[in-house]
Amino acid sequence: MITFDTNQLDTMAWNNTVIQMLIRLGEYKGKQALYFQQSPEILTALKNVAIIQSTESSNRIEKIIVTSKRLELLVHEKVAPQDRSESEIAGYRDILEVIHSSAEHMRVNNGLIKQMHRDLMKYATGAGGRWKQADNNITETLPNGNVLIRFVPVPAFQVDTMMQSLNTGFQAKRDNGGIGDLILIAVYVLDFLCVHPFSDGNGRMARLITLLLLYQAGYEVGRYVSIEKIIEETKEQYYNTLYHSSMHWHEGKNNLLPWIEYFLSIMIKAYQRFEERVGSLDRGRGWKARQVEAVIKHMMADFTVADILERCPGIAGPTIRQVLNKLSREKQIESISMGRNARWRKSEI
Template sequence: MQSFVDPERTFGGQPPRLGVHLARLDVGRGREELYRDQLPELLRALAQETRVASITASSAIEDVTVDPARVEKLAGPGVDRRFRDRNEKEFAGYRDAIDEIMGAESPEPLTVPCILHLHRRLFRFTGGGGRLKTDDNLIVGFEHGYREVLFAPPPPERTEFLLRELVDRYRAATVAQAAHPVVLIGAFVLDFLAIHPVANGNGRLARLLTTHLLLQQGYGVARYVSVEQRMWETKNAYYAALYASQRGWHEGAHTLWPWVEYFVTTLGEAYDDFERRLSARRGLVGLSKQARVREYVLHHAPPVFRMRDIRNALPGVSDPTIRLVLAELRREGRIAVGDETGGRGPRTAWTRLEASDPPAS
C-alpha cells in the first residue's frame, strides 16, 4: 500500500535505463500478439513445456520440493493423486491455482476475495487456505548461527485494511496510468509481500498474482517461458532486490527501483528466451514427424530428457514414432539411457551424447 500513497514520490525519478527495458517488454508483448495469430500450435506446445517448470520452480523457491520421479504424475492437470507428504499436496495446489489463471478466458478483476480464492486453491489439499493471518509473521534469516529479523510485516489487526487499500490504490493507479503497467505490477507485488497477509504461502501467492496481473495487462510471456524458473535460478538476487526496496517501507520512505529493475530485467530475459525458443521450433515446421523428433532431440531438447519433453514439444507426434526415432538415435550412439530403466517405459531418462548434425534450416 505504501508505494501507492504518494505516487509522485514513488514513481518519480525512474532510472533512465529502466525506460529502455520497459520498451523492450512492450515490443515483446506486440510480437507475442502477432505470434498468437500466426503460430498457435507452436505456442500451445511451449505452454505445455512451461507449465511444469513454473509449478516446480515457484514451489522450490519456498523450499517445497518433490521427488523428480513424481513430478509428471503430480503435474497432471486437475488430477487428484495419493500424496506422500505435505510438499506433494502443496505442489498440487500450486498446479491447480496456476492452471485456473492460465485457463481463464479473461483474468478476473483484482479483489481481496480473488486473492483469498487463489490462496484457498493453493492450500486446497492441506487446509488453512483462504484466510488472512492471525499471528505476526516476521521475515527472518540466519547468518553465522544468529537469527536476524529482515523485515517485520504489519500486525494481523491491520492486515485486512492494508490489503484492501493496496488493491483499491493499485486499481486506481492503473486507471490513472500513474506509471508503466509493469512498474505498477512490481509496486503491487512489493507491497503485497511487505504486508505478508497470509500465514503461509505469501511468496507463491505473490507469484500467482504477478502472472494474473501481467495477463490482465496483455503480457503473456509467463505462458510460454517460466518466469518462476528464472526467479529460482536468481534466488539470491530476487531476495536482495526485494529487501533493498522494503527498507523504510513502513514510513513510506522506501525506494521501489531495486525490486522493479530486477522484476523488469527478469521479464525482459523471459521475452528474449521466448523468441529463441519460438525461432528454434519454427525450424521444425515442414519436416516429417520422424525428422521433427530427430531435430528436437539433437538440437533443442534438454541434455537429459524424457518422453514427456518430446510429447510436449511436438504435439501430434505419436509415441510409437518417438520410440522409433529414439531407438535409431541410440543405435547411432547419439543418445544413451541415463537411468536404470534400460530404455523401457515412458519415464526413461535419455542423455544426448553429441549433436554434430547441423540444425534444420
C-alpha cells in the same frame, strides 16, 4: 506504507536502464500475436512444460520438493497428494489452472486473494483463506544457525485495511493510465510481500498474483515460459532486491528501483526464452533443423539432446540428432561423451 498511498511513483525519474527495458518489453508484447499464430503444437508443448516448471519452481523456492515423477502425476491430476509437500503442489496446480483459464474475469480484491489462498492450502491444512492471526517476521537462517530478521511486515490487525488500500490504490493507478502496467505490477508485488498478509504461502501467492496481473495487462509469456523458474534461477538476486527495496517501506521512503529493475529483467528473460523456443516466424521447408541450429548456437555450456528437446518443443529427437551429426561433421560441435546421455560442446574454432 502502501506505495500507492504515497507520491513516489508520480515523482520518480526513471533511469535509462528502466526506460530501455520498458521499450524492449513493449516490442516483445507487440510481437506476441505473430508468434501465437504459429504452430499450435509448439505452443501446446511449451504450455505443458511451463505449467510443470512453474508448479515445481515456485514451490521449490519455499523448499517444498517432490520427485519429478510424482510432480508430473500431480500436475496432470493422475494421483492424489500423499503428504504435506504433495498437497502444497496440488493446491498451486489448481490455482494456476484457474488463472490460465479465467484471468480476465478475476478482479483482484481482498475477497479474491483470500479465496486463492484458501484453494492454495486446501489439500495441505484446510486453514487457508484468512489473514494472519499473529504478527510474523521475514527471517533468514545464517550458516552458523543464527536467525536474522530481514523485514518486519505489517502487524496482523492492520492487514485487512492495508490490503484494501493496496488493491484500490493499484486499480486507481491502472485506471488513470499515467504509469505503465509493468511498473504498477512490480510495485503491487513488492507491497504485497511487505504486508505479508498470510501466516504461510505469501511467496507462492505473490508469484501467482504476478501471473494473474500480467495476463490481465496483456503480457502472455508466462503461459509458455515459466517465470517462476527464472525467479528460482535468480533466487539470490530476487531476495537481495526485495531486501533493498523494502528498507524504510513503513515510512514510505524505500527505494523502488532495485526491485523494479529486477522484475523487468526477468520479464525480458522470459520473452527471450519464448522467442528462442518458438523460433523464427519462418515455417518454410527445413525450419525445424534451422531452429535446432539456432538453439545450439546460443548454448553457453555443454549440452545434451534433452537440453535441446526442452528448448525445441514439437521437434522430435531424430531431427535433433540429424542436426547434431551434421554440425559434428562440419566441426562446429564435438561430442565429449557417448551413450544415452551423450554430451556435446561447441567447437573452439
